[in-house]
Amino acid sequence: MKEYKLSEIYIYPVKSLAGISLNSAFVEMEGLRFDRRWMVVDKNNIFLTQRTNPQMVLINTEIKKDRLELSHKTKKMPKLFIPFAMHSQETATVKIFNDEVQASFVSDETDQWLSSTIGTKCRLVVLSDNNKRYVNKKYAHNNETVSFADGFPFLIMGQSSLDLLNSKLEEKLPTNRFRPNFVFTGGHAHDEDNWKIIKIGKTIFDVVKPCARCVITTVDQNCGVKHKEPLLTLSKYRKQGNKILFGQNLIARSLGFVNLEDEIEILEYKRDQDSF
Template identity: 35%
Template sequence: MRITQLNIYPVKSTRGREVDDAVVEPWGLAGDRRWMVVDGEGDVLTARILPRLLTVRATPLGEGRLRLDGPHAEPLEVDGTQADERVTVQVWRSRVEAMRPSTDADGWFGKLLERDVRLVWLDDPRRRPVDPEYGRDEDRVSFADAYPLLLASTGSLQQLNDWIVEGALERGEAVPEPLPMRRFRPNVVVDSEEPFAEDGWTRVRLGGLDFRVVKPCDRCVLTTIDPETLEKGKEPLRTLARHRRWDQKVWFGVNIIPDQTGRLRVGDPATLP
């Protein structure tokens, strides 16, 4: 197996950036989900309910600096290192302190989303631990949902798309276009040929770095939104519910935690111990 894709999502729930190489930090890939949009109460806002976030392209310009591009306004550069206002924000079950760097950035996102919002920067990711049920006391995570990285495989996506076609034919529907991997927003994609082999992994070595595979990833309605058109559909959740449902959830990909830091590159080997 080899790494075929590396992706970062500089602002949570905005468009991903495919990169050729990335630095692995204890809390995830460098530049991944260190920024987040919250409402006036500090609660996380995501593309699950605000799909327009997917139209935003965020480009890291260095530690704490970001360029924002969107369809609604001129590009904006934000510098979190100049922030002097600290706020408490809520990311699902986690409460964590972050910095509010720019009222201009608040207004930029507010214009897009047509509501009062804040853009916040996690200046110190060491503040946020992972779920203790699956991680160690020292494990940390950025503004990702729960764990530092998400890994998916091409073999699993191929099987899922095959199942979607089978279901469409059974219902007498037109065969849909295959779903792209970007629907699932992974950080790392590997070219495993065996579908869902990653379900049984406990460790994986990517390049020269070791990772723990802590749990499969349960999937939400965000996967049903086309990131290009923002149209919502029934797939892949309908098909995952038929073939990949247990514990009242549906599953695709696995969450991983790094035991080492360093650099990953597309083309690096992916091996099992």
């Protein structure tokens, strides 16, 4: 019997800013607690990401007891403190891919700080509890919701999958290039392609869709510089149609904590025709 263990946990409080490595996280239906609860939008209220603004990764995020803190890795700027309850009365319909959702702006001070730091006029929004964004009905089981993640609440990838990729590259890449929520050890490369239902610790997840990778994987998450890899190499052995697949998207069936070293139990496998 293969043994899989949870080896890394990440959240990204503000979409496309730097992530945070955790020892433990609470699973909520829309994602890990505090994961992508905030998002940067442009003057037209359309989401901004590293796809067009790779320098966004130079902004560090920290979660404290009652607030989110932002700081820049290289620029000498004061830290920005954003209490969890902070948002203005101003709301707007913001666009993320094909979804439109009602969100609240945080504050003028926050917008000025981010605009100066990123180098383009932008604003920070937060998704309130009253406004829901739904997972694509094609993959949802029970009207599951998602925060400001690209499309699904959770993303998992195997260390063995990354090891296989790195064996084909001149310069090895860390897991943060793929911005996962969960990384696991054990088994073989891309075992996760064959999973349908899994349990991490005591929490059950449906494995609903392979993750189609974008140019953000080519951005060095430490310095914001773009490269050709890993998409160039992945396209040679992980391409399906016009998509490059790496990792799996999940939705949760239950709430609860997940912890490093939690065992991952495979409750059900996909049928052969459903696999990559």
